[in-house]
Amino acid sequence: MVWLLVSISRDRPGLLNDVTNVIRSRNLNIRNIVGNNYAILIEIEGEVGNELINNIGNIDGVNTVNAINLSFAILGFVQENFMRALVFYVMEREPELIERLGYEYGKELMRYVLNSMRDFRDALYFSLRMLTALGVIALVNVQFMPNRTVISIAKSFDEDVGMPMTKGIIRGLFEALGNVKHYVKIEKRDFYRDIVIT
Known part of the structure; x- marks a missing residue:
């Protein structure tokens, strides 16, 4: 397949x-x-x-x-709604856990994609577009600049609760390759959000 x-x-x-x-x-x-x-x-x-x-x-x-050529199952409607319910439940009790779960998911996703793509930028862009197709985010653009990367999105599935999982996923994508810590900041624009990674 x-x-x-x-x-x-x-x-x-x-x-x-x-x-x-x-x-x-x-x-x-x-x-x-x-x-x-x-x-x-x-x-x-x-x-x-x-x-x-x-x-x-x-x-x-x-x-x-x-x-x-990767084998994976599509996130189904029931799973998506279960995830949304889980996010809201955990946000009320232990909000930092959601970002940590997103972080681990992002790391695993990047490691998985890097099995077939060696270039980090290609793997990052592919991962972001895959997350877009799955409804996690809606990617608008990616800009690579010296000392920072800006990912612009139109929406994210967890924007109602401040995008903690999205923030974690993005940080996990960047930290999958090593022990370098990255700072992730979300800036709101008129019609989209910039996720700035430094």
Whole structure:
């Protein structure tokens, strides 16, 4: 099985149909689709080559397309709602635990992705787009600058409680490679939030 991660630059009527038509034209079986108007994860059974990736990438509204040979289960509706309930429950009793859980999740996610990608920036960007497809965040942009990285997001699943898990996940993604501690600060903008990592 291969997962295609399709990053959306402009959502429009018929976009998903256009993407699936390209896949179907290659006689490939689509086993699973999940996503939103920012990114889509598509599980495909069969051979995925550069021609398919390029053809999907040329569709109006598609930003980038990546193929990854990782086996994972999609976060389901029941699991997502259970997580939300858990976050609210723990926030009332032990708020720092939520950030710590996010941190451990972020570290494990980055380690997992780095098994197939060696470049940290590529792995980070892929992880953020995967989190977008799963509904954890809605990635807008990533800026790498000397001594800091800025991740801009339109929303996060835990923004109602101050984004503790999101903050932990981001810190975990950065600290998966070593013992260097990073500071994560969230700055609110008009239509999005900047997560600044130093």
